Amino acid sequence: MLFWLILFFPLLGAFLNGLVLRKVSPTVSHILGTSALIAAFVCALLTYLQFLAGGGQAQVITGMEWIEAGTFKAPFNFILDRLSGLMLLIITGIGSLIHIYAGGYMHEEKATYRFFSYLNLFVFMMLLLVLGDNLLVMFIGWEGVGLCSYLLIGYWYEDDKNAAAGMKAFLVNRIGDIGFLLGIFLTFKYFHTVSFSELKQMILSAGAQLNGEQIEAIGWITLALFVGACGKSAQMPLYVWLPDAMAGPTPVSALIHAATMVTAGIYMMTRLNFLFYLAPTTQMIVASVGAVTALFAATIALVQYDIKKVLAYSTVSQLGYMVLGCGVGAYSAGVFHLFTHACFKALLFLGAGSVIVAMHHKQDMREMGGLRKYMPVTHLVMLIGVLAIIGFPGLSGFFSKDEILWRAWTGGDQYHIQWGLGALAAVCTSFYMVRLLMLTFYGKNRSDHHTQEHLHETSVVMWGPLVVLAILSAAVGYLNVPHIIHIPGLTNLLFEHYLDPVISIPPQVAEHWHHLHAEYPQSLEWAIMAVSVAGMAISSLLAISMYSNGFGRIANSLGSAFKGAHRVLTNKYYVDEFYDSYIVTPLRDMSQFLWKVVDVLIIDGIVNGVGQAFMLIGGLSSFRMSGSLHRHGMVMVVGIICMLTVLFF
Amino acid sequence: MVSINHYLVLATFMFLCGTLGVLFRRNLLLVLMSIELMLNSVNLVFVSGSRLLGNLDGQVMVFFIITVAACEAGVGLAMVIALFRRYGTVDTNFLRILRG
């Protein structure tokens, strides 16, 4: 009962806001939307506690039948286990905070019923995504969240740019979704079910000797699904939509494009970890893509000026970490980073949002600076956020990111390169995050006079949630302290053990992984940790020295020294241009050709040509009939001759 | 011994002459006469046939054909005269307004 309420409240909120109460004031719709989510959060919390009290064993909640055809079955079944439980809390919890914040952020809007109904709808879809017990229900959420992000990115649709960004997001996601669909098809083709619990049971039951065909199929299935994950979680080469998605209101960026939706891919891979374990090639690909993405996006973020763009690319890069984690089989690490990242990235975005509001919707960091004295709270929480993300020892990012890197190193020799990329990305991360902090809050203010005199701290509605998030970002790391560090009164790797029931290594590959998990010398782990901390420290100091007051001399000289590299980075490696000129434009031209030439000229031409031909023949023959008596007779005689020929020869 | 085939060939020849006349003479009167010629060739066939087979059906037929031919000639000449009266020509090339 309680469980259904979790899904019910956001839907109700979306319905009321979107279709019924369209004339009410923004405040009402804000209260409505937020309360719907808080209610959902409460229910989620209670359900979760019940669930833990019940021993935390996965349970399937059966709903009504949905699609049934032939042998295919996909009912509305929901799975409640530790993983989905955690996601429930993240989504509803952080969601509620962001809803509260959004009220403040959108206070200038005349009507916000659309906004909050979309947000609630998004939460509902996200819940479907994480709770669904079969690939199809997950797919509803999967595309549903895509839809909501489309609507929210294009929320200010009067500007065609935003509409375009929304469309881009939807379409790029659709590319991934095709992969997801193919994954579903393959799964059904070879395992005759799409239900997670059944699949898991089928794969894990020691008796199940999968034939070679199925093993091979698993390779393709995981690959196809990973394509889906690439779309949703903005991995190479499908990450391009996420930076553009920043066109949406900032709370949207925080909720959808940082905390929840974009992590769907990681969630899905973790959900299906038993399949991925059986597909080493796929895992290799996953890890590589993750690592490359992490570094690639981080490098782009180094030179961005738009505060939200920086955060966007940092999101991409952080997602790369999580994917890397999944790729090396460290699902718990991946999910843990998902968790921490949700906290501090939401925090960062919301903080950036506050800055943007204060700056009258200017997002260019070149016009900011020195905001520390105008908005102290924001500065404080942002500081925490930054420290968290760059992995400052003791804050959440430190624990989660290092766990991933460590597991990458220990994942086997073939993963050392990935580790290297990841470490490098970490260095970049700390550089651009500190750079962001410096350019925004330190140095002297570079904005124009008018903006300057209106600069002030935001309302409590907005900084309240920030504080909560800040506390979380600082704290949650301690849920998964690596076992080399001993903190009194804290069990190590709490989180990893928490997820153990979910992460299930199939018998076929069990011993390989146990062998990997064999004890490594503590010194090694210390060393790895030291490397990343050192890198973090150095690059942060560099950034501080470069940007402590605006664009210092070093910054400019560096920029001019590596002009080429700089230009490439500022233009994001020209990826968008590449796609545009090598995929979109050719496709468009081809369609134009298909329509104008193939369809109109050739096919339709033939159709009409037949008719024209008959008319022509008729015209000619009627012209030949001069009406002369003799010609008539002649024709008759010719006819007779033809008949006789037919007859005698 | 003259066999039936000789008659038939002769008749066919006459028939063809008539046909050619119809096809190529521009004067309506001549066209009518050519048709008469064709009918007469038919008569020839009937008569010789009836002679060969020894029954009179053929000859009966011939009488009818002659009669009918006469009627036709009457109607035809009437038309030609009417045409000549009004337009002063019996040339078939004059008959060209109905076409297509």
Added chain:
Amino acid sequence: MNFNIPALTPEFYLTTLPVLSLCVGALIAMLQGVSRRLGGENAVFAVVVLSLAVSLAAAVIYSPAVETSYLNGSYLAGVLARFGQTLILVIALTVVLLFRSTFLHDRFLRGEITALYLMIVTGMLVTVASEDLVTLFVGLELSSIGLYALVGYLNPSRRSQEGAIKYFVLGSFAAALLLFGFALLYVATGSLRLSEISQAAPKLLDHNWVRLGVVFSLVGLSFKLALAPFHLWAPDTYEAAPTGLTALMATTVKAMILVLVARFFAGSLASVYHVWLPALMFAATVSMILGNIMALVQTSLKRMLAYSSIAHSGYMAIAICAIGGGSSSFPIAAVLYYLVGYTIISLGAFGVLMWLENQENDNLILDDITGLAKKHPWAALAMAVFMFSFAGMPPTVGFIGKFFVFNAAITNQLYGLVIIGVIGSSISLFYYLRVIVRMYMVEPVKVAVPLAPVRSLVVTGILAVAVLANLALGTLFPEATMKWMVNTSKEVAASPVKTSATGNISH
């Protein structure tokens, strides 16, 4: 060759009553022509209608149970003959009622014209009832000569005179061909009676004279049936003749010839079908293609209908081909059904034209009927129904007829003809639709002579009946009608094909 007196019984006169009453009517009409006092329009009209009615009644009411022939087969009374006569008489009557003014408006010629009219019909009745080539020929010529005369006689315009002369010359030419064929058949088989010919034919299959004979007879008949490539008289004549006469030619002549052909090819020459089948298939193919294609480019409605009638002769010819050498009656039934349908549709279509046209303009072109739906919605509706029916669209009789014809053809594996028929119908739809487009979907255009229809209850009634019959035969009564046709065609199919020793040729 002795006339067996017993034939001349009251029963004989009863059987020939249709013909006789028409002859009497013709004589009376002719006499009325000379008297100013008796020759009033109504009087003549009464005589015509009366004689037609009487003969129709006679044809319907009395017919011997089995096919019996009188005067050594000069006159044949049977179900098929009766069907032909009934159909022809019904048409003739309808035409007179529909086109009364056409035939009766001229107070000086009225008598002769009607006399000719009745003689034409008489000739047709004789033709369908003859089992002897002599009577057949006489009847045929009687009707033809009458038509030659009327085409030129009814309105002395240059157009109609030209049409008359062309019709006459080509007609007599064709008659000569037909006779030549008959003559050769006579020589080969030694008889002028269809039944005897049919007995003699089989053993002469590969005799060239027979082949020639068969082909020439076929040509002669195809000419009358307006089968391409012997069709060229049709467009000219149809356009030249007043609409009333056109309607008569388009329907009765086809009826007469089809009955004849059924008896001739299905009965007598069934055994030599491999001789006439290729020729007829050739004619059918050419008709369907040429007729439809030529109709595409016509602007004169009558001319268009002429070409379409050529195409329809082609469809009917398909069914005749389907007879093949078989003694099955179904192809004949199919063709008869098609004939009935075609008759209804043509009468209706020409009726609408006649209803719309007037003295100044009796040759309507597409521009005349443009925007008709606005001015005369009901006429437009009727025309539309007839057009769809011509095209063979359900739920009209045209579709059922086409279905039966194709059915017969496919049953006898004439797939090629069917394909051509399909293509032909698809082409034909275009020009039939063009009429509808002009009536319904185009704004009216300025024409020289505006339409001034005369409101006549009779005409309206007949048109309404035509429309209803059209739909009824397409939906409710195909079964009944088809049964009738089947029974009608039975006796033809049943006629035995035995070989006999008569009439071999010595060389």
Added chain:
Amino acid sequence: MDFLNSHILSITTFLPLLTALAVLLSPSLGTARWVSLGGALVTFLASLHIWFYFDSQTPGLQFTEIHDWIPTFGIRYIMGVDGLNLLLIVLTTFLTPLILLSVWNIDDKKQKAFLALFMTLECGMLGSLVAFDLVFFYVFWEAMLIPMYFIIGIWGGKNRVYATTKFIIYTFFGSLLMLAAMIVLYVLHFQQSGVYTTNLLDLYGTTAPYNTQLWLFAAFALAFAIKVPMFPFHTWLPDAHTEAPTSGSVILAGVLLKLGTYGLLRFAIPLFPQATATFAPLIVALGVIGIIYGALNAWMQKDAKKMVAYSSVSHLGFVVIGSIAVVSGGAALSAEALTGAVYQQINHGISTGSLFFLVGVIYDRRHTRLLADFGGLAKVMPWFAIMLIVATLSSVGLPGTGGFVGEFLILLGTFMSNPLAGATAALGVLLGAVYMLTLCRKILFGPLDNEENKKLKDLTPREFAYLTPLAVLAVVMGVFPNLFLDKVKPSIENLANNFRNYRIVAEAPIATPYLLGEEHKEMGR
């Protein structure tokens, strides 16, 4: 009640025809409107009766109705309902009243004729859906063209004559070939069984020789491919749609096209199973090409209506490949794909129907359909925006809308039967989103710069009345597909699993065909 059940199909089919007559006879346009609407609604109720009394357990033929029509040729008046046509019947009767509402405000003196024609059209569609006798079916199948011809030709755009003539001749040609094929089949059946009948249920038993099957299947498939329309026979559709009035487009896309796919399922596939197995790759290929090709063409259109028209080509490509997804070595059809195909027919009717309605809504206001003339309408017409977005989503097959269920099942089944085709067709899902979102964006989003658009009014109550049911249904069909699929499951599985020797048992016994005399025997020589 018993009478009702035994005659419900005739009632449902011919009620519209009676309504048409009543409309013609009704004194004023006002009454004519109400008469037609009333008639349509009663028809809808009648179809609901069928729906509720339909026994969803049996694959057999229900509400069967048999009378002799032309017994001499074994042609009968046979009507029946099974899972394959049930949904389409209800869809037809459901769309008609909505369309009548949409033309409610049109007020010229030809309008009465329009209403009458429209009801006639409904009669034709229903008839061809329920007919189970080849000739009987054919009569409706072609008679249906006539009212459509007039609707496009009289009430259409400026190029209407060209469009409508093309439409009718193209279809007519295909149908005539099919007629010939029907007769061949009929003769074959006689040769095998000595019985003349065009009764479909009997003809299912006929197994033509393989080579003959190929020809017959080709003829049938061509007729239906033109109707669907399948690439490359589709070019009449964009013209017809762009020229047709809104109501015409809706019914054309909503039901008429479905008759093509329905025909494939009802006639072509079960009658000629071997040929089906042979032709399947070709047809699937054409279907897939159609999906991609139609989508790419739609993307390029400047005219909203034409875009939707091309989208139909794409969507019906899905239905086609779903109908003929051969699995297990040609021994069976994929039940999933078949279910999807049947379901997608309805979805397409709903989504594309409402899309045409919506395009009509803005066309009524602005008398233009060029995308360039619009933009930012979401600001002035929010409800219109919601409706359009719902229709769009259903059309791009977003999960939760009916379109998803259909497309997913089709793709799944196709993938099972032919992975390559399935994967390629899946691209259609992406391309579909491409052009539909372009449509939305060009119309709804972007700056509201055109002055005339600034003063546009939002949906009127009447427009709500006919748009809302479609929108709601689009969602309901996505969330509760079983409401609909349960009814049709048995029939579909019957067709899918034994299309090699397909049989339908009729609920009421069918009299043994009437045999004529000896001639029949000889006729079958």
